[in-house]
Amino acid sequence: MESARPAPHAQAGSSADMTQSTEEDSLVDGPLISADALQSAMRREFQSVPTTCPAGFLSLMHVVYVVLSLCVGVLCVLKFGQEEECSRILGSVQGDSVIVFGKVFLWVLMLLLTVWTHHHHSRVRSRGYLSFYRQTQRLKQLPLLIHSTGNVLLLLLLALRLPQTIHASVMLSILGVEVLVAVPCLLYYTVKVMQFNRQRAAPDVSQEEHSHTYSVTSLPTETGFRGLSGLEEVVEKQADLIEYLKQHNTLLSKRLLNLTAQH
Incomplete structure (x- = not known):
């Protein structure tokens, strides 16, 4: 009896399988990149957010503006014996007009800072730092919102045409409340960004994979009823x-x- 011989296509298939298995073995046996090396490479590629210095400088400018506005309001608007000195420094411009011009200039700087921070935070989001982006999403817009609210109140005050003493007192009160609310927000934002730059962490996806956040043991905590928010x-x-x-x-x-x- 003749022994059964394997068909040619079977031999070709077996040789292809052996070649494929050999290639796979060579890939498996090859040098693998360690997780520590990947993490260090990601940290070397980390790009800091360069918005701390402009935010701190603008906070300082806001405080200086309010102090100067108090001096102008008390000495030049309320006119506590400094009329000649105010006329020599300000010329024909009224003291309250100088305060309003300074407020507009400060608002423009705050608008430029908001656009600048939005640009860099969008880049942070595209690099995978979604948690930091969400934490600072409203915080970076809050100072501009406060300044805009102050501008609206000043416009209403100018439209009411109150007596000079009441007008100056209310104007200075608005500026004082504004600086007490806006500057802490800017400082808190600056601290958050400085902490983010100091940590130089990997993107959120890499952190979740490293810490096994979505492991099987944590799945039961994610089930159940959720509110709309x-x-x-x-x-x-x-x-x-x-x-x-x-x-x-x-x-x-x-x-x-x-x-x-x-x-």
Whole structure:
């Protein structure tokens, strides 16, 4: 009897399987990149948020503006014996007009700072620091909102045309309350950004993978009834995460194509 011989296509298939298994073994046996090396590489690529110095400088300018406005309001608007000195310094411009001009200039600086911070926080979001972005999302807009509210109150005060003494007193009171609310917000924002820059942490996705946040043991805490606000927050986080992963995959694809072209 003739012994059964394997078909040619079976031999080709077995040789292909052996080749594939050999390649897979070579990939598995190859040197792997450790997690510590990846974390250190990510930290080397960390880019700090350069908004602390402008925020601190603007806080200082706000305090200086309010102090100067108090001096102008008391000496030049209320006219406590300094009419000649005010006329020599300010000329034909009224003291309350100088305060309003300074307020407009300060508001423009605050608007530029808000645009600047929004630009850099959008870049932080695109790099995967979603938690920091969400923590400072409203905080970075709050000083501009406070300044805008103060501007509205000053416009209403100018429209009421109150007596000079009451007008100056109310104006200075508005500026005093504004600085007591806006400056702490700016300082708190500055502290948050300084802490973020000092930590130089990896993106949120890498931190979650490293700490096993979504492990099996933590799954039961995520089930059950959720309120509307909690559900919206989860959906926002997932949307931010999906957007970051899309951008990250695009960047990795570009790097892979560049490496392939070089070799």
